[in-house]
Structure formats: C-alpha cells, structure tokens
Amino acid sequence: QQQVKQSPQSLIVQKGGISIINCAYENTAFDYFPWYQQFPGKGPALLIAIRPDVSEKKEGRFTISFNKSAKQFSLHIMDSQPGDSATYFCAASIKTGFQKLVFGTGTRLLVSP
C-alpha cells in the first residue's frame, strides 16, 4: 500500500514533443504528490507538486494531471527540450507525514535533438 508505481522506466522523445510519465498509488491517505527531477551526478530537485484538491497544476512547460478516483497522476512535459533529459521521480506522502516521501522507481527521459 505504500508503493508508488511509475512508468515507463525509460522514454525517448524528440525535441518539441510531449513527454508523459505516469504514476499510480494505492494508499488513499496520500495527499501530497511531488515530482522530482534528477540530472546525472546531482541530487533530486523538486520540479512541481500537487495536492488532491485540484485535478491539474501547470508551471511553465510542466503539468501534473491528477485523477483522484483512479489514484493516478502524471507529469506532462510540453515542447520537450534536450535540457529536460534527466531522471524523473514521482513521489507521495500523507498530510501528517510529509517527511516520509515514498518515491517511484524513476523514469529516465532522453530528449533527442
């Protein structure tokens, strides 16, 4: 119940295309869903996050779509750029336990020029 399942494991997208990464969870107590971006040799960095009271959150080219009934959320990267090539992790935590983020297994994104 504590798992967050992430897919795909890897993704290749052409420059200008849309990258879509999906995550699913079981624990209905989760109420905070961040996405982290990790470049090689660096630590993960918060990219964007959403709470279940909204179905979508957009920040620049990055959008989280959230489907509470399906217990799924996804990251969309519009107009993907080579600089977006990185590993993306979805995560989830409960309101009273933000400290214990449960991470997905990661998606390695390569945006080809």
Added chain:
Amino acid sequence: DAGVIQSPRHEVTEMGQEVTLRCKPISGHDYLFWYRQTMMRGLELLIYFNNNVPIDDSGMPEDRFSAKMPNASFSTLKIQPSEPRDSAVYFCASSGSENSGNTIYFGEGSWLTVV
C-alpha cells in the same frame, strides 16, 4: 543559499573499513534526512531527524549503520564495517517545515564504492 552540502563527494574504501559521510543542511531547516539510492532499490529513506533528534530510523538497513546530528548544522552517517553491498549514492536532504512547506532539498550526494 549554499544548499545542502555533503562530503565526501566520492569515496572508495575496502570492505571492513569504517565510512563516515557528512552533511550540512540548509541553515534554518529543522528536518534532516539521509537517503540511499541504488539501481535495484531506488531512493530509500534511511533516517530523519527533527530539531537534531532522530525521529524515524526504520529505514536503516542494519546495525552497521548509524547516524548522528550533534547540532543543527551538522550530521553524519557512519557505516562500520562497510560491505560491498553498501555501495550506493547517499543523499542528505533537509526541509524547513515552516518556511518551505513540504519541499525536501537534496544535496549532491556522496558516491560510495566498497571494494
């Protein structure tokens, strides 16, 4: 803001040796986390502190691992004795519950290889 600072960035050690990883959290943050990242297991929370007190160490793999936070600006993760299966990237992270909401800020990691 210097971010979370970790040292060493890279460590190669022989099996059986003691390894000490160090972390300086972001000033003013009251939560400190130690994570381990491997290809097989992904990102795992090992332990976290709140106001220098260990709150949850349920992720610490075994007694060979220990972590301390003697003051608000310093923490260590120690492995003694080290084993090849401890080879991983160890991340320290911090969060300020009042100032940054739920955002957890990661350091650049300490890459440990045990041969």
